[in-house]
Amino acid sequence: xxxxxxxxxxxxxxxxxxxxxxxxxxxxxxxxxxxxxxxxxxxxxxxxxxxxxxxxxxxxxxxxxxxxxxxxxxxxxxxxxxxxxxxxxxxxxxxxxxxxxxxxxxxxxxxxxxxxxxxxxxxxxxxxxxxxxxxxxxxxxxxxxxxxxxxxxxxxxxxxxxxxxxxxxxxxxxxx
Amino acid sequence: xxxxxxxxxxxxxxxxxxxxxxxxxxxxxxxxxxxxxxxxxxxxxxxxxxxxxxxxxxxxxxxxxxxxxxxxxxxxxxxxxxxxxxxxxxxxxxxxxxxxxxxxxxxxxxxxxxxxxxxxxxxxxxxxxxxxxxxxxxxxxxxxxxxxxxxxxxxxxxxxxxxxxxxxxxxxxxxxxxxxxxxxxxxxxxxxxxxxxxxxxxxxxxxxxxxxxxxxxxxxxxxxxxxxxxxxxxxxxxxxxxxxxxxxxxxxxxxxxxxxxxxxxxxxxxxxxxxxxxxxxxxxxxxxxxxxxxxxxxxxxxxxxxxxxxxxx
Numbered sequence: 001x002x003x004x005x006x007x008x009x010x011x012x013x014x015x016x017x018x019x020x021x022x023x024x025x026x027x028x029x030x031x032x033x034x035x036x037x038x039x040x041x042x043x044x045x046x047x048x049x050x051x052x053x054x055x056x057x058x059x060x061x062x063x064x065x066x067x068x069x070x071x072x073x074x075x076x077x078x079x080x081x082x083x084x085x086x087x088x089x090x091x092x093x094x095x096x097x098x099x100x101x102x103x104x105x106x107x108x109x110x111x112x113x114x115x116x117x118x119x120x121x122x123x124x125x126x127x128x129x130x131x132x133x134x135x136x137x138x139x140x141x142x143x144x145x146x147x148x149x150x151x152x153x154x155x156x157x158x159x160x161x162x163x164x165x166x167x168x169x170x171x172x173x174x175x176x
Numbered sequence: 177x178x179x180x181x182x183x184x185x186x187x188x189x190x191x192x193x194x195x196x197x198x199x200x201x202x203x204x205x206x207x208x209x210x211x212x213x214x215x216x217x218x219x220x221x222x223x224x225x226x227x228x229x230x231x232x233x234x235x236x237x238x239x240x241x242x243x244x245x246x247x248x249x250x251x252x253x254x255x256x257x258x259x260x261x262x263x264x265x266x267x268x269x270x271x272x273x274x275x276x277x278x279x280x281x282x283x284x285x286x287x288x289x290x291x292x293x294x295x296x297x298x299x300x301x302x303x304x305x306x307x308x309x310x311x312x313x314x315x316x317x318x319x320x321x322x323x324x325x326x327x328x329x330x331x332x333x334x335x336x337x338x339x340x341x342x343x344x345x346x347x348x349x350x351x352x353x354x355x356x357x358x359x360x361x362x363x364x365x366x367x368x369x370x371x372x373x374x375x376x377x378x379x380x381x382x383x384x385x386x387x388x389x390x391x392x393x394x395x396x397x398x399x400x401x402x403x404x405x406x407x408x409x410x411x412x413x414x415x416x417x418x419x420x421x422x423x424x425x426x427x428x429x430x431x432x433x434x435x436x437x438x439x440x441x442x443x444x445x446x447x448x449x450x451x452x453x454x455x456x457x458x459x460x461x462x463x464x465x466x467x468x469x470x471x472x473x474x475x476x477x478x479x480x481x482x483x484x485x486x487x488x489x
Contacts, residue, residue: 068204071216071246071476080179080480082197083204119213 007150008171010163013131016147017046020129021053023145028096031058033124035095039113040068040084042102045162046131050100063090067099069112086116093121098145102160104130107141132171134158179477183295183302186311187352195353198473199321205476206469208245218476219248222279228305229255229266230286234440234464235305235314239282242471251278270294280478283307301478309343314474315439316349318467320357322459323394325466326435331358336388338363338420339398339447341370342409346439347398351379364388365398365420368409385420389430396437397422397447413446423449427457435459 008016028034034054038047044066051064065088070081099113110128117123129145134152150173152158157174161167178197187195208216224243228236236252243250253273255261260269266285273281280301283291288310295302306312324330335354341347341363354361355378362380363370364387375381382388389395400416410416422436436448436458444450453460 070204071208071218076218076476076480078480080201080477083201085204085207087207115217119211119216 003175004159005173005175006170007132007158007173008148008169010169013147013169013171016131017049018053020145020147021050021057024050024054024098024127024129025057027127027144030096031060031062033094033096034098035063035065035090035092036098036100037065037067037088037092037113037117039099039101039109040066040070040086042131042160042162043067043100044084045164046102046129047098047100050098050129065089065092067113067116069109069116072112072115074108074112088120091121092117092123095123096125096127097123098127098129100129102131103158104128104133104141104143104146105136105158107137107139110141111139131160132158179480182478183291184313184474184478185291185295185302185304187313187316187349187356188311190313190352190356192356192358195317195320195356198317198470198477199324201473201477202317202321202466202469205245205472206466208472209465209469215245215247217247219243219246219279219479222246222248222479223277224248224250224280224282224475225273225278226250226252226282226305227270227273228253228284229260229290230284230306231255232284232306234467235284238464238467239303239305239314239471239475242468242475243280245468246472246475248280248475266290266293267297270298274298274300280475303474303478306345308345309348310345311349311352312345312439313349314467314471315346316353317474318463318470319346319350319396319437319439320353321466321470322437322463323359323435326459327393330354333359333393334362334391335359335394335396336362336364336392337396337398338385338388338422339365339369340400340409341365341374341398343369343401344398350396351377355379362388362392366410366416385426386429389422389426389434392430392434394435394437395422395430396439397442398439399441399443399447417446421445421447421449422452424451424455427452427455433457437463439463 036047038044051062054062068084068086070083127144130143131147133146133149159172161170163169178193240250282303282305284305288308290307291302291304438460
């Protein structure tokens with residue numbers, strides 16, 4: 001029976017997202033060129049939620065895309081990821097794209113996402129927003145916006161649950 | 177994750193979850209085809225061999241383009257211009273292709289079981305692109321993909337397969353896929369081409385076309401396969417057309433939202449009238465687009481599969 005510790009409950013998760021939204025607004029003066037791209041699947045829920053908060057700050061809607069990085073992973077010889085369609089219904093060229101993911105770990109998903117975005121255009125800049133940074137980076141990648149830094153052991157699991165999938169928002173650390 | 181197979185040899189040995197995994201993956205690859213840059217690096221550095229011992233244009237082109245869009249290198253091998261004509265066995269040909277450090281062999285062969293035979297001694301992955309009258313798994317997967325995309329589901333739908341069932345690998349693969357996914361399958365055609373024995377694998381068999389199509393949500397038409405018929409199985413093509421051909425008059429007695437499908441090549445004026453083939457209920461051309469996405473998904477999944485081969489001879 002794995003031991004599970006809640007590191008963010010629904011209220012804390014919402015608070016973290018509100019803070020990230022304000023940090024995004026602070027960092028990006030030209031709000032008109034900002035677009036959110038969520039990494040399937042958790043990042044998509046988070047990107048949609050940020051897109052619901054940001055208009056209250058900026059007084060205009062923010063475009064949201066969904067990116068699946070499965071085809072760009074570096075471990076396809078070893079496993080086949082479950083894939084969702086990539087839908088980016090706007091031109092990213094010249095935009096400030098904010099990549100949104102739930103958990104930042106090795107950095108390999110972010111690396112794949114940067115590659116995948118290449119095929120859609122040339123953004124002016126790319127920033128990275130994550131709900132949880134759990135450390136153990138294997139690539140030179142750093143998040144611009146972090147909901148919570150959670151020190152972990154490599155063997156532990158970070159489980160992120162979303163209300164969109166049924167149940168309640170929660171981030172839990174599971175020791176195996 | 178519901179896919180861990182190294183080969184795609186048939187539909188019969190797949191379970192519903194595995195079939196749905198291919199269809200879900202194909203959705204992602206269909207979106208790739210709609211972009212300005214239609215290529216992803218998923219199979220970079222891999223080599224795919226199209227070993228087409230039986231002639232084919234559309235399936236070969238579809239697999240070739242699928243491999244290229246995954247950034248794999250592709251070799252096209254056709255029997256006419258090969259050492260098979262000089263007496264080399266299929267086993268030796270395949271071993272020679274494997275010795276070139278290839279990764280995936282896509283085989284089309286007139287003998288049932290040829291892909292399973294290769295999978296037993298090769299280390300590379302094998303995909304069945306049609307073996308005799310046995311199976312044509314990627315065709316069934318693209319048909320299921322098209323149905324799910326258009327109807328939103330497969331379970332509970334009435335699918336009528338009309339035409340030459342006896343000699344059709346497309347029919348066999350479709351029957352396996354559709355029944356595993358919970359559709360009701362009706363087979364129709366001349367008694368010589370649609371034997372009652374298919375009732376044993378859960379299909380309804382009728383030789384009356386109006387009865388077969390009356391409650392159908394999908395009508396999948398099959399070409400009469402002259403090349404596989406050892407003797408004439410019905411008096412004439414003209415008689416076949418008048419008894420089983422799909423025309424506007426027959427179509428008027430079906431459900432208004434019925435989908436018309438056909439794996440191609442179509443014989444206009446034989447199994448299908450031109451105005452039906454080109455009409456609003458026909459998804460024949462969309463099947464071709466979906467075929468590319470499904471074959472990309474198959475190559476992609478096979479490449480990552482490590483697990484039991486699941487060889488069903």
